Amino acid sequence: MTAILTAEAMGKAYGGRENRLPIIEGLSLSIQRGEFVSLVGPSGCGKTTLLMCLAGLIAPSEGQVRFMDRAVEGPPIGLSVVFQDYSRSLLPWKTNLDNILFGMRRVVGMDKAAKRNKAKEILAAVGLTGFESHYPWQVSGGMQQRVAIARGIAAQSELLLLDEPLAAVDAQTRADMQDLLLDLAQKFQQTCLLVTHDVEEAVYMADRVLVLGPRPTRVVREVVVGLPKPRDQLVTREDPVFLHARHEVLQLIRDMRHRKASA
Amino acid sequence: MNSAVVLAERFRVPLCLALVFGVWQGVHGLAIVPDKFFPSIPAILAAFWQMLTDGSVLVAWTTTFLRALIGLVVAATLGVALAILSDLSPVLSRGIRYVSDVLQPIPPAAFVPMAVFMLGLGVKLYAFVIVLVTVWPTYLNGVAALQSVSPVQVNTGRMFGLSRSQLLWQIRLPAALPQIFTGIRYAATISLIAVIVSEMLAGRDGIGFMIYKKVNALRTPEVFGLMFLVAFSGSALNALVAVLRRSMTAWHMGMMERRE
Ligand SMILES: Nc1ncnc2c1ncn2[C@@H]1O[C@H](COP(=O)(O)OP(=O)(O)O)[C@@H](O)[C@H]1O
Ligand SMILES: [Mg+2]
16 A cells, blocks of 8 residues: 555644744654545644644644655645535535535546536535535535535545534434445545544544544554444444444543643 | 515605605794705705706716716725735735825815815816725725635635635635625715715816805705705615625625525
8 A cells, every 4th residue: 555645753833932832743644545544632632733734734843744755835736625614615605516616626637517517426425416506505504514525525636634524413413424424435435534533433434543642742543443344333333343442542542631630 | 563564664765755855844844944044845846857957967967976986986996906915915015004094084175175286177186086085995895805714715725726816816805805895885985975075175067066056156955956966876876886796796695694
């Protein structure tokens, strides 16, 4: 397997000389083609900051990010992000379909008509047939989320970064969306890095879970999830392999919290 | 009860007019102010009709309205262009800010006499005065609007590979447009004020000059008639801006209606 994204000894601090606030320090990770990787860490530990660095939207203070064997110095072609604030990332003056097409603007080898067809196909895959000419603000929050995910997939990127895309929905919708996301990743052979603060979700979705430590954060453990695909909300979550992986991650997070409390 | 509200809503313009005229006639009937200075509505209408039939008011109105309209278009274009330039260059932005801090508080009446000396009574005068007072609301609203575009939207554009100028044209300007129009609407009102005041002081043509003449001749019914005409012109200018706004930011109006 080949790594499509790597970060080496990466660091990021906010603020100036006096009020320096280190968020990430000495972080290394790598993502292989075809993988589904979860990145799990508590709220405020720096997950969004990390994702922005990986996507070339903010520059790391130290170290380097490489994507497709090139140093990342700005948003690279072939990498898309589904932002945590997904509803605001949809352009309100464009219809849902035009938002998807906007995400496809760097897709090559497809004429306009082919792009339109592809965009419609992807909207259908997220269950939004009939909402192509609606504006994002005319559909529900859950639908907006699916438009945002559809746009990420439509970009046909080598790698899709997802920043807590399912954080704001109820449990049942969340389970459905998890399966939808896994289906989409399978169907469109999409390599994904999913950021979440939910350990169960991280394990359920991923081939590999990267656990982030407290701030300044770095990857403190990698847990390989040897569960078969496709996953199933009932069967997978009762599988001893699932339970074992979940246990390992939760134990680790609890230990970190105790260490922090006693320090 | 509810249908009465709906009915009142539908006929609010004639209702308001009837109310204003009713109160007006009531006050007139009480004769608090001498009839000479507070004429009745029929007297005003008669005087206005007279001016309309002899053609003088139409010529003056066309002059005034075109000045206000052209002034508004030029000032709005210039204001938005300056806002974009300011957005690109912080140095320029600070420079314009100093200039606007000095010029913006000066009422048009204060520099019209000077401008008449410098520029004469022609097009240059009106161009100068109107643009100088009307450019600021569009400029300041434009700058604020461009600055307050959500970083998430900008990042979305960057992620999908927009260049700096593409970000401006495809993300930031469309996002800023609703607020830019707030400035233009405000500028429309100011533009008309500036034209009327300039015409009064320059003393050659237009509704402003006509009002001035009629005031000096104590032709009160004519003055009131012209005053109502100015009010109507202001509404017409606003309506034109509203039409443009509706066609360019329909999405925003839909979104706002939905929020309520
Ligand atoms: N632009 C910024 N300037 C200063 N501090 C920031 C900035 N963005 C985020 N932070 C801080 O960095 C920390 C990590 O934020 P974030 O990456 O959003 O965490 P997470 O996504 O894990 O919740 C938070 O304490 C946040 O307040
Ligand atoms: Mg976050």
